[in-house]
Amino acid sequence: MEKVIYKSTAWWVWAARILVGLLFIFSGLVKINDPLGFSYKLEEYFEVFHIGFLNSLALSLAIILCSLEIILGFALLIGVRAISVAWGLLLLIIFFAFLTFYSAFFNVVQTCGCFGDAIPLTPWQSFSKDMVLLLLIIVLFKDRRNIRPLFNAKTCDQLLIASAVISVGFGLFTYNFSPVIDFLPYKVGANILDEMKTPPGAQPDEYELTYNLKNKKTGATKTMTNTEYLKTNIWKDNNWEIIGQPESRLVKRGFTPKIRDLAIQDAQGNDYTKELLSNPFNNLVIVAYDINKADGDAIDRLNALAINLSQNFNTRMVMLTSNSAQFTQAYSKQHKLMFEIFYADEVPLKTMVRSNPGILLIKNGTVINKWHYHSIPKYDELVKQYFQQ
Numbered sequence: 001m002e003k004v005i006y007k008s009t010a011w012w013v014w015a016a017r018i019l020v021g022l023l024f025i026f027s028g029l030v031k032i033n034d035p036l037g038f039s040y041k042l043e044e045y046f047e048v049f050h051i052g053f054l055n056s057l058a059l060s061l062a063i064i065l066c067s068l069e070i071i072l073g074f075a076l077l078i079g080v081r082a083i084s085v086a087w088g089l090l091l092l093i094i095f096f097a098f099l100t101f102y103s104a105f106f107n108v109v110q111t112c113g114c115f116g117d118a119i120p121l122t123p124w125q126s127f128s129k130d131m132v133l134l135l136l137i138i139v140l141f142k143d144r145r146n147i148r149p150l151f152n153a154k155t156c157d158q159l160l161i162a163s164a165v166i167s168v169g170f171g172l173f174t175y176n177f178s179p180v181i182d183f184l185p186y187k188v189g190a191n192i193l194d195e196m197k198t199p200p201g202a203q204p205d206e207y208e209l210t211y212n213l214k215n216k217k218t219g220a221t222k223t224m225t226n227t228e229y230l231k232t233n234i235w236k237d238n239n240w241e242i243i244g245q246p247e248s249r250l251v252k253r254g255f256t257p258k259i260r261d262l263a264i265q266d267a268q269g270n271d272y273t274k275e276l277l278s279n280p281f282n283n284l285v286i287v288a289y290d291i292n293k294a295d296g297d298a299i300d301r302l303n304a305l306a307i308n309l310s311q312n313f314n315t316r317m318v319m320l321t322s323n324s325a326q327f328t329q330a331y332s333k334q335h336k337l338m339f340e341i342f343y344a345d346e347v348p349l350k351t352m353v354r355s356n357p358g359i360l361l362i363k364n365g366t367v368i369n370k371w372h373y374h375s376i377p378k379y380d381e382l383v384k385q386y387f388q389q
Helices: 011-032 035-048 052-078 082-106 123-142 153-177 226-231 273-277 296-313 325-335 346-352 379-387
Strands: 206-215 221-225 240-242 247-252 283-287 317-321 340-343 358-363 366-372
Touching: 011 035, 011 052, 011 123, 011 153, 035 052, 035 153, 052 082, 052 153, 082 123, 206 226, 221 226, 283 296, 283 346, 296 317, 296 325, 296 379, 317 346, 325 340
Parallel strands: 283 317, 317 340
Antiparallel strands: 206 221, 206 240, 206 247, 283 358, 358 366
């Protein structure tokens, strides 16, 4: 077997190796902590590129991509299979850079999900980050044949296999039992009503309007912003008229509440958001963004839980769904559901809990606890911990 001879590695190559490796591991970990959330982001990209037929594969692709980031980052740090890893990193960062540039330039996907919900980035911030990573990876790629392994070949391969098993296993665990760390605005301890408020004096979003003008006498046309329109006093000249609707462009983003899209209504369209969230007693909120796709056994178990809690503790249990009232009422009648049903948009429901169905225990608008349907507490456990105090 031919012996591999390594040249001495420059310090900047070592720095790039450590930085890229750690960033890829971190990026993969924060996303695989919430693979279902990342799969929703992939579905956004599928819609943009008109490949919605891949939606059924979004979750699998999310776990694979996140695991690949972790594996490549770890492999780079320990120096195993350096040439293959360098190629993998280069191709992956080119792919990510294309997506973030497309999002930024065409203003289609507002957050790329690069660091999940832990560190939200704008499309241009994401693209800038990818450009820095691309430069660092090019440095590594040029020197890929001199990246030395930290251990012998057998140990490195064993560690690589272990990283793959752990990464995929962690993704499957967090999908089936909720994220280990919840970065969402509906996390345990958060007050939903407070997260919906805009504090006094907060700056709103600033927009710039662009007018298309036409001179009625000469037929000449102009395009100017609302600032120019007022400054030049052209609005005083009756010969100039505005053609069509002005175009609006966001200039500066102001304060945005963490929760801005939650509106809970009954079947008649009456708003119940404040009433349900300001309940001063423990109340259970079942979230099933799509009852048609919800786990039927879990719905039955929650229904039994609702019967016991309502009889023994007069606990209010409600279900939030985005399905139509007609479908939901028929489903409720068929399954003899014992909880009240209200309606909200699918997006905030998917954000509330990464489970279909999921369950939140809320008091005075504060999330006391939340559960995936695979970890719904038993009646006795729930009563002992939350209702006998």
